[in-house]
Amino acid sequence: MTESTFPAAGGVGTPVLIVGAGPCGLALACELMQLGVPVRILEAREDRVVGSRAVQLWPLGLEVLRAVGVLDEALRRGLRVHSNVYHLRDRVLTVPLGRNEPLLLPQEQTMELLEGALERLGGRVERGVRVTAVEVSDSGASVKAEGPDGTAELIEADWLVGADGVHSVVRRELGIDFNGARLPLDFLLAEGRIEGDYEPGTLHYHLGPKGSVVFGPMPGGKVRVSGVLAPGFPLTAEAVQGFLDERTGGGLKVVELDTLATFATAERIATGMRKGRAFLVGDAAHTHTPVGGQGLNLGLQDAHNLAWKLAAVVNGQYAPSILDSYEPERLAAARQIVTTTHRLMRMFTLGPAASRVQNASWKLLGAAGVLRTWFVPLLAGRKIRYPEALAPVRPVPERRAVALRVPGRSLPRPGSRPPHWVPTAPPGAATGFRLLTLGSPTGSEIARRGRRLAQAHSAALTHEHHHRWGATGYVLLRPDGYVAASGTDPAGLDQVESLIIGLRAGRAIPSA
Secondary structure (H helix, E strand, O other): OOOOOOOOOOOOOEEEEEEOOOHHHHHHHHHHHHOOOOEEEEEOOOOOOOOOOOOEEOHHHHHHHHHOOOHHHHHHHOEEOOEEEEEOOOOEEEEEOHHHOOEEOOHHHHHHHHHHHHHHOOOOEEEOOEEEEEEEOOOOEEEEEEOOOOOEEEEEEEEEEEOOOOOOHHHHHHOOOEEEEEEEEEEEEEEEEEEEOOOOOEEEEEEEOOEEEEEEEOHHHOEEEEEEOOOOOOOOHHHHHHHHHHHHOOOEEEEEEEEEEEEEEEEEEEOOOEEOOEEEOHHHOEEOOOOOOOHHHHHHHHHHHHHHHHHHHHOOOOOHHHHHHHHHHHHHHHHHHHHHHHHHHHHHOOOHHHHHHHHHHHHHHHHHOHHHHHHHHHHOOOOOOOOOOOOOOOOOHHHOOOOOEEOOEEOOOOOOOOOOOOOOOOOOOOOOEEEEEEOOOOOOHHHHHHHHHHHHOOOOEEEEEEOOOOOOEEEEEOOOOOEEEEEOOOOHHHHHHHHHHHHHHOOOOOOO
């Protein structure tokens, strides 16, 4: 492009410009368009991505597919995982996943479903369009791009989102550092027909003294094998057979492989996920080891977090200050996941002596039920906690000791995911908060105040009452499902109202 300077941004242009049409960019585009926000989505590649790549969608990732209306088709195409099987030195631990069952679905199919949803909403991916420069001002963003025929275009947008992967041009142009390092490890990725004594719906983790390996059945009768490789590993079916024999003790036979590759990985987190009117999502903001299948889910949750906030600002429902919460919340999530995957990777690369200690520890954890009740929710992303970036309501001081306890159940804390007994939101995207009041079926002061509150702020709050409880309480849920407030004292609803008013007006939220 011949221009050396940008013209001023802020004229008539695109409300939201998304750079990158991977699953995170596509999901964000779909959610925004569902909420009435026009988008343009650019993709540097001229062809569609093929290959399985990220295959594991945990329930929080599946929520995003549900939000854009493609979950049923994803479930039809994919394969549910009902158990993780851990093969130790002298024992096999089978851990049922219960409500945390993930879905195995090749990434190319996830992207196909999301792009189909985008097209049904009236959008399309502009392929072969390469971004070359970005400038952000107080009023918008200006982006220089080149089309597949070399034609230059200057695109003006009110908001810009970089979803363009680990080598993000948007991140580079914004001047945001990507701190971390490449890990000195190479991973095997092999897929194809492998025979053995295993059942569909199980993921197997062999944690032995000669090294670890993960394998599991995938849709279409394939099996995926992965693990850390020794230097100089030859990429042949025979070498994969020897790899499996050594680390699993035999019993698996490689019949045919249609994918055979190695890949490297890194642990990096961007120093920021926002610069003014520009945001980063997915791999453009963070990358980590593949152990635990966290990467795609983390990125989809970035998109889910940003979509409702950005749509509410564009549509005038909330003040722009609500967007200030995106970076601290999602950076906190990225740091938690990178810490978790780093620890998992250390577990998978232990030497023989440490492996013996690990195996003894895992036996105890399995016997105590910790793997099922704590480790599996950790893998599923349910342990992520947000900081108080939205200034959530705190329990009133004089009732703090009882504010989060109800007979037989605990109310979820602000910044956490709600427990399974909290009813899911009805289908369809929304940007309003949900206030759940709990207690007597004949009504209570907390339920009456909840109804009045929802009536007074109907554009931003809905109310539901659930009476199958032994005591009264309330839970305020954000549009992305996270808990904004909870308590048992009706006085806490005054702070709920302050939160809603503050978000709509853009004022600082008073806190207890």
